[in-house]
Amino acid sequence: MTVQVTQPTHLLDLAVGHPAPDLLPTDLIRPLAVEQEYLAYGQQAGADAFRQKLSAWLTEDYSQPVSAEELLVTNGSSNALDMICSHLSQPGATILVEDPSYFIALKLFKARGFEVIALPMDEEGIQPAALEQAIETYHPAFIYTIPTFHNPTGITQTHQRRQALVKLAKDHHCPLIADEVYQSLYFGDKPPAPLACYDRSAPVISIGSFSKILAPGLRLGWIQGNGELFRRLKNSALLQSGGGLAPVTSALVGGLLANGEFQKNLSYLRQTYAARSEVLCAELVSVFGGQLQFHQPDGGYFLWASFTDGRDLASSRQQAQQAGVNYLPGNFCSANDRFHSSMRLCFAWYGEKELAAACKRLGNVFA
Numbered sequence: 262m263t264v265q266v267t268q269p270t271h272l273l274d275l276a277v278g279h280p281a282p283d284l285l286p287t288d289l290i291r292p293l294a295v296e297q298e299y300l301a302y303g304q305q306a307g308a309d310a311f312r313q314k315l316s317a318w319l320t321e322d323y324s325q326p327v328s329a330e331e332l333l334v335t336n337g338s339s340n341a342l343d344m345i346c347s348h349l350s351q352p353g354a355t356i357l358v359e360d361p362s363y364f365i366a367l368k369l370f371k372a373r374g375f376e377v378i379a380l381p382m383d384e385e386g387i388q389p390a391a392l393e394q395a396i397e398t399y400h401p402a403f404i405y406t407i408p409t410f411h412n413p414t415g416i417t418q419t420h421q422r423r424q425a426l427v428k429l430a431k432d433h434h435c436p437l438i439a440d441e442v443y444q445s446l447y448f449g450d451k452p453p454a455p456l457a458c459y460d461r462s463a464p465v466i467s468i469g470s471f472s473k474i475l476a477p478g479l480r481l482g483w484i485q486g487n488g489e490l491f492r493r494l495k496n497s498a499l500l501q502s503g504g505g506l507a508p509v510t511s512a513l514v515g516g517l518l519a520n521g522e523f524q525k526n527l528s529y530l531r532q533t534y535a536a537r538s539e540v541l542c543a544e545l546v547s548v549f550g551g552q553l554q555f556h557q558p559d560g561g562y563f564l565w566a567s568f569t570d571g572r573d574l575a576s577s578r579q580q581a582q583q584a585g586v587n588y589l590p591g592n593f594c595s596a597n598d599r600f601h602s603s604m605r606l607c608f609a610w611y612g613e614k615e616l617a618a619a620c621k622r623l624g625n626v627f628a
């Protein structure tokens with residue numbers, strides 16, 4: 262079995278996408294206790310009391326009303342995506358994704374039998390004209406997008422782009438699944454609201470998670486939506502049989518939302534990640550100058566950097582690992598096998614000194 266939080270000592274591994282072990286809130290979780298009611302089968306959508314607290318926090322964080330009725334508790338974003346796939350998969354079904362995209366979601370979609378069509382992005386996200394044409398050509402089962410602090414590129418869709426995507430989903434009756442796990446990890450201004458807030462009558466689902474903003478081991482997240490797909494998910498046999506997901510964990514996290522400790526911890530995480538991302542950017546500039554192109558992240562976990570000389574980073578990865586540093590090659594994130602000269606670097610896992618050391622090691626191999 263692979264243990265996901267073993268910190269490598271010899272290798273500085275910027276390919277991981279996890280929070281650093283020292284940022285996991287053991288002190289907040291340890292004193293919490295649950296009432297007996299949470300040990301019973303839970304309500305199908307998740308405990309009412311928790312969804313009320315979650316809706317209050319989301320309403321504040323998104324600066325948009327989010328009601329408890331539009332929330333369904335999940336075991337994180339991966340579980341939500343898998344539930345959605347299980348409802349929408351059909352033999353021969355096609356889905357549309359961004360190119361590049363979250364590489365494990367691509368694996369999940371393929372494992373669920375979907376044919377995956379990857380569409381180009383620009384600096385505002387997925388391009389509406391290409392999307393419309395692909396919807397008309399493929400009649401997809403759904404569209405998958407990561408609107409905010411995109412994994413791997415860090416791009417955040419503008420308000421206008423979000424409006425265009427939601428309108429296309431509505432006009433074509435095509436479910437739009439927005440994976441919004443980095444939405445609340447902004448370093449400065451808040452990003453535009455999640456796609457599910459744009460038009461309650463459009464077939465849009467937004468997925469959120471506590472993995473990146475509290476702790477992934479909690480396996481706690483949510484689906485925000487309205488409409489047919491949302492109702493089908495809420496009334497699934499899975500939830501009818503097993504009851505709502507994560508009743509104990511949601512009771513614990515509900516306590517932290519109510520007493521404000523979660524919010525305090527989140528602002529600390531934002532500051533910490535912002536400082537780490539600045540160090541990573543400054544070190545990359547000092548090591549590579551103009552050889553390596555990237556945008557400074559405004560939030561999230563990742564920096565997407567591309568060499569201008571066309572070199573192939575997938576084939577050089579072993580050499581980098583031997584020099585004590587690792588990255589995620591760009592083509593791993595592409596259903597079209599593109600982005601060979603790009604890499605995804607995570608600034609969440611390591612502290613500032615280790616990030617600086619990792620950049621020097623990258624420089625030893627590539628500069």
Ligand SMILES: Cc1ncc(COP(=O)(O)O)c(C=O)c1O
Nearest residue numbers: 278337338339363412440470472
């Ligand atoms: C875009 C995206 N979606 C989902 C996940 C997994 O989230 P969770 O831990 O909530 O399953 C990640 C984690 O890297 C991610 O980057």
